[in-house]
Amino acid sequence: MLTKRLAACAALVTEGGVVCDVGTDHAYLPAELLRQNRCPRAVVTDIHAGPLEAARRTLTETGVLARAELLLCDGLEQVLPEGITDVVVAGMGGETIVHILENCPWRAQVHLILQPMTKLPVLRQWLAKNGFDWTEQVVSEGGKFYVVLDVRSAAAPQPLTLLEQEVGRIDWQEPCASAYASWKLKRFQKLAQQLKQAGVPEYSLWESLVEETAAKLGRNPR
Template sequence: MQLDARLRAIANFVPRGSRVADVGTDHGHLALTLVQEGTADFVIASDKNEGPLAAASHAVQSAGLAEQIALRQSNGLIRIAPMEVDTVCLAGMGGALMIEILSAAPATVKRLSTLVLQPQGAAMELRWWLYQNDWYIADEALVEADGRMYEIMQAKRGKKPTPNRILLEIGPMLWKKKPPLLRRHIEVLLLGKQRALAGMQKSETAQKSRKYAETKAYIEKLEAYRAW
């Protein structure tokens, strides 16, 4: 099955020989590819909605992979038992929702070795949560698909020092690897901060606030990273 650049990057971060939970599987494209390419030995493809799960079920049956791909209607990881899988993929949802899903199933998450995450927003908060909960960012990628840029993270179980706030926002491994899209990624982050600063500049009270000074200083730091 041909995956777009986003799903391909996610698939590339799944360790070979994994037992995977593809949460929010949609039509099951990722689950099918992981098994067909021999990356995963077994996949639980879950979704909270009946429609996508029915489409995934049809695709799995058509591919003759019902023994290797189990389909479950589930909200997050609630219906996945501890040690049933060792890798979880979460993609196409907000970082805050990912934190909520992972926090709601501590017994299952504790037994995982790898997380593959593609947050739609709140990436900094997600990275911070990972480091506070005995995970660290092992690898990251930036990809472009359908005119949008996506951040993909591979997190591994283990305790490492938490990166500074700027690196949590940029992505510590993105900064280390410096992929071609990195400068554009930093420019997008800068634009958001600059818009926030412009909004505060409309008020004299806001301009005297601590938040204004912090935002201005943060922009200067981001600009320094952009100019590497």
């Protein structure tokens, strides 16, 4: 049984495709996709030997080890792209995900499913600058919000507004996404107030973001 955030990632994987799970840890996601026969084959990577051995145990216990390739490497460095349709990078910081993608020359050839734990604006900026387009969904689990990005290569670099950078390309009408945006709004309000009190000129930028976020939510920003 996958967690909500991993289930959201798994649901985006191409039916009948070959998935590469980067930083797999216990390989719960690829094991479930193989068990359900959603994917005929999976490539599993981790930078540390311990998690990769844990992944091997999970795949063995699930009875799908024969259909998985395990690689001890940093990100996608040893992964051959032939046949791979989807790359999942979940549970890492946004800057780490950027590092992994920057070192992958075939990143634009596949469907990317990204679930950053931190530094989401950094990742969004990088994706927009490097010619990717994406949508986002938000899931809530254990009192926390998790954002899953469904990413594909675009014809040209994508313009990114400050609102998209900080809140994301979400469905504002979806209840969980709306709750996430409301949580972000409170953070923006607090930051704008702190910067204003400190006399930092950038406070006006965050006040504008408060106004725009509140408008999207149909609320009074005050």
